[in-house]
Amino acid sequence: MENRPSNVPVTINVNGNALSAEVEPRTLLALFLRDDLHLTGTHIGCDTSNCGACTVLLDGDAVKSCTVLAVQADGRDITTIEGVAGDDGSFSAVQEGFRQEHGLQCGYCTPGMIMAATALLADNPNPSEHDIRHNLEGNLCRCTGYQMIVNSVRWAAENPDGVSVSVGGQGAHS
Amino acid sequence: MSLVGAKVLRKEDPNLITGRGQFVDDLSPAGTAYVAFVRSNEAHGRITNVDTAEAVAMQGVLAVWTASDVADLPGLGVPGLERPLLAADKVRFVGESIAVVVAETRAQAVDAAEAVLVDIDPLPASPTIQSAIAEGAAPLDENVGANVIFMLPIEDPDIDPALAAAPRRLSTRMENNRCVPTPIETNVVLADWGPSGLTLWATHQAPHHLRNTVATYFGLAQDTTRVITPDVGGGFGAKINFTPDLFLVPALSRALRRPVKYTQTRSENVLMMYHGRAQEVDIDVGFDDDGSLLALKVDVYQDNGAYADPTGMGLPALTTTMAAGCYKIPKVAVGWKNILTNATPVAAYRGAGRPEAAFYIERIVDMVADELGLDPVEIRRRNFIPEDEFPYATHSEIAVYDSGNFAGALDELLNIMDYPALVQEKAAAIDDPTKPLLGIGFATWLEIAAFGPPGALEGFGHLASWESGQVRVQPDGSAIIYTGASPHGQGTVTTLAQIAADELGIDFDKISVRHGDTATVVQGIGTMGSRATAVAGESVKQAATKVTEKAKLIAAHLLEANPEDIEVNDDAFSVKGTPAKSVPWSEVAWKSFQNLELPEGVDPGSLESTVHNAPPNFSFPSGAYGCVVEIDKMSGDTRVRDMYLVDDCGTVINPLLAEGQVHGGVAQGIAQALYEKMEYDANGQPLTATLVDYLVPGAPDLPTYTSSRTTTVTPNNSLGAKGIGESGSVGAPPAVVNAAVDALSHLGVRHINMPLTPQKIFSLLHEGGA
Structure with missing residues (x-):
């Protein structure tokens, strides 16, 4: 037990910043992001790769960061929920869609949902309801029953530029 | 507005x-x-x-x-x-x-x-109700010596004669599957x-x-x-x-x-984490040839798991309180047993006792209809408590139904779902090899919510049953609301701000809601039992009204008018009939802290108020759900194709959020009906201990919902709101199972215990029974 392999240096490009660290080889990317980089927007909801709460983008593809070792991300690009909004704080179309269509309740699965939906729309800018449901199959939500998540992704597809909203600003929905 | x-x-x-939420694990x-x-x-x-x-x-x-x-x-x-x-x-x-x-x-x-x-x-382990009450079962607690730890026998001497006097009678045993929240x-x-x-x-x-x-x-x-x-x-x-x-x-x-x-x-x-449901029930019902329900006897077996929890022990009380649902049944008698098993302890899970009650009575009504060849819609209409009989005293001292319009919700359901067309489609599908079997199910459900009136929660160890609401106006005219509710997804921050904005006349964007910290929130009970809107919302409304009345004294002083002539709108106070004579909320708020600006008798810092609202009664949200299932004739795979939802939760504060609550509850109800059950083997080893084996549905597994609403306000609060958090989980399971039984009724199927796994349905389709 005491003879663990020594730590390994990694350099990972996280949300546009190249970050270097020494990690235990067994460290999951999800825990590296949360515990070492303090990027706690990436959530962990299971230990069997079923829930998708930890979904991030790895070189643009949606991956469950609990199934990737930090060392496997060495030299690659990671985007987390913290890297989705614009530099001015404006929400991405997917973020705004979730807000407009009530695509979240407790918000715990939401970062993973937003990352998975972001990857989906990059591949398929105009997904049908069927496409959305099946592409989000690996992301569990216990609060919404999914219909409003589907609506949120459709909103983002129909409003690819999102809308400009100051953080904290509110408005009547209709 | x-x-x-x-x-x-x-x-x-x-x-x-944006990933900027703060969940407990985010803090170190x-x-x-x-x-x-x-x-x-080991289980034991x-x-x-x-x-x-x-x-x-x-x-x-x-x-x-x-x-x-x-x-x-x-x-x-x-x-x-x-x-x-x-x-x-x-x-x-x-x-x-x-x-x-x-x-x-x-x-x-x-x-x-x-x-x-x-x-x-x-x-030796006893992981189920039947194994724990079997002759010779090893007691979990030697000091108690038996696994039945509490029992309320059915003592009403009139129930058996009432059942015997009924022209027709039906008895059944049902299960309500153990769910992992x-x-x-x-x-x-x-x-x-x-x-x-x-x-x-x-x-x-x-x-x-x-x-x-x-x-x-x-x-x-x-x-x-x-x-x-x-x-x-x-x-x-x-x-x-x-x-x-x-x-x-x-x-x-x-x-x-x-x-x-x-x-x-x-x-x-x-x-x-405490599991939910985990019941069995013995039911006897007496009825006549017209389908009128005459007598109902309900005996609940509650699996408490390995350690009794006060809430878990209370579940059968809630189930039996709601045993008669929305029906007028002249004689109802109930009892229950609390039972220890070598399994995870059981307590509240969304609905907590009421989904079980709705499942039993809505299945029973369908069984009676089937027995008599009556349409499931028709038998419900014949037995509804009429709209003019509220408040309606039930068999239970706890439950006096506040208000309801059950026929109205059913009418609305039939407006949004084309029942005659579905009946035709179902009949045509039976012999069409290209089509799955179709089933249509109904649930006209009722639940008990807005916990609660004094005494409602004390028995579960709570300090009291009210909820607190505090309004504090800040010097700049913004306001902070402190609530003892402790939301975790419901959107209570938003709904309470809506309620406060209307009462205070302060802009919604200038109202914050704080919760979940005993150092800042005066006192509180919490979020459970569909109580936040009806109980906490009313406390905020009353506190905001008191603050507004006090602010009018200051505004009247500043405007040199009578307080009775002051009105508040759009962030400003003005004199009725003379709108030009006005003072902004921000100025009233600022001066409310300045001794030199205040009228005689008004203290600085007076623009705050705390109310502990205790409602006079529970509320009883209701609704009518219609479900269409498709069953694959070969594999037995069962899916919900359509789900029609009519909810009546009284006044709705925010329709977007109310709809979200219904969708989520219905999703959990469909999940209980089709997918979820915590299973143990005979030695108490869990067979569904990860999300690989315990099937929480994903987006492709659930339908798109068609929803509507009727509105029957409650007299228990000035908002008229009943609560909506648990409704979907109450109404959905019986609607789904009624639909599946309907789809298989031509094979002689009369009941299926949840979840409706493909194995169970396959067996019914091809092997003549599970």
Whole structure:
């Protein structure tokens, strides 16, 4: 037990910043992001790769960061929920869609949902309801029953530029 | 413009969609140490040895505790049936905590926990109701000596004669499957016990209740005990309970003099978070040839799991209270048994006793209709409590139905679903090899909500049953609302701000709502039992009204007018009939703190108010759901194709959020009906202990909902709101099962216990029965 392999240096490009660290080889990317980089927007909801709460983008593809070792991300690009909004704080179309269509309740699965939906729309800018449901199959939500998540992704597809909203600003929905 | 009733976007969302929410596991104060547990892999047995020597010596390990280290800490739960913090000489379910390890890192804690060696001599296990009550079953608690720990016999002497006198009679036994609540955030506890007191961050639905309990438990004063429930990732009732880790983690922090955090894994969560439902029931119903229900006898067997929880023991009381649903039945008698089993303890899960009641009575009504060849819609109409008979006293002292229009909801359901066309489609599908079997099911359900009136929650250990609402106007004319509700996804921050904005006349954007911290919120009970809008919302409304009345005194002084002539709108006070004569809220607020600006008799800082609202009665939300299922004729795969939903929750504060609550509850109801059941083998080994085996539905598994609403207000609060948090989980399971039984009725199927797995349905299709 005491003879663990020594730590390994990694350099990972996280949300546009190249970050270097020494990690235990067994460290999951999800825990590296949360515990070492303090990027706690990436959530962990299971230990069997079923829930998708930890979904991030790895070189643009949606991956469950609990199934990737930090060392496997060495030299690659990671985007987390913290890297989705614009530099001015404006929400991405997917973020705004979730807000407009009530695509979240407790918000715990939401970062993973937003990352998975972001990857989906990059591949398929105009997904049908069927496409959305099946592409989000690996992301569990216990609060919404999914219909409003589907609506949120459709909103983002129909409003690819999102809308400009100051953080904290509110408005009547209709 | 009134904001009550408007589709307002949520104040909660900007943080949550940017990863800036703060859930308990996101917090790690400097010096935090990490916890891992050693758990029982036997369902029932005697602990003969726990060897911690290797673990204690491992790198980074700060403490390894077993039962002897917590001998001075009392067990939890029901007196005489306490649940120990760590199992001492016996284990009673798989997953029960035996030892706890604290280390510098999570990984070190987990490594050391794996190095603890535990020897258990197995005992015969009783993981189900039937095995636990069987002749000769080993008692879980030798001091009690029997696994039936409480029993309310059916003593009404009139019930059997009433059943015997009925022209027709039907008896049946049904199950209500054991469900795992599965919020996507597991339980997390972070404790920092320093010289000046204890701060406890917890994934909990009732922070003040937890604060009061933890303080009493450790003999701490409440003023130095602070509980914070920051963002909480779903609860569904399962985060009301007091699990051992809520007490162990503070004790470890006290001993180690540093912050200590426990983050439950999902596999631990499936075993450790209180489960829900887990009932069986014997029902006798008497009726006549027209389908009028005449007498109903309901005897509930409640599986309490390995340790009795006060809420878990109360579940059959809630089920039997609501046993007659929305029907006028002249004679109803009920009873129940609470039963210990070698399985995870059982307590509240979304609906808590009411989904079970609705399932039983809605299945019974369909069975009676089937017996008589009556349409399921028609038999419901014949038995509804008429609209003009409210308030309606039931067989239960607890339940006096406040208001309802059951026929109106059913009418609306038939407006949004084309029943005659579906009946034709169903008939045509039976012999069409290209089509799946189709079934149509109804549920006209009723539940009890808005907990509660005085006495409603005290029996479950709460301080009281009111909810607090405090309004404090800031010097700039913005306002902060403090609520004792502790939302974890419901959107209560937004709905309370809507309610306050209407009463105060302050712009919605200038109203914040704070919750989940005993250091800032005066007192509170929490979020459970569909109470936030009806009970907490009314307290905020009343507090805001009081503040507005006081502000009018100041505005009148500044405008040199009579207080009775002052009105407030759009962030300003003005004189009725002379709108030009006005003063902005910001000026009134600023001057409300300045002695020199105030009228005689008004103190500075007066623009705040606290109300503890105790409603006079429960509310009874209701609705009519229609479900269309498709069953694959070959595989038995059953899917919900269409779900038609009519809810009546009285006044709706925010239709977007109300709809979200319905969707989520219905999703959990469909999940119970089709997918979810915690299964154990005969030795009490869990067979569904991860999300690989326990099927929480994903987006492709659930339908698109068609929804509508009827509005029957409650007289219990001035908003007219009844509550909506649990409705969907009450109405959906019977609608789905009624539809599936309808689809298979030509094969002679009369009932199927949940979940409707493909194996069960395959067997009914091809092997003549399960």
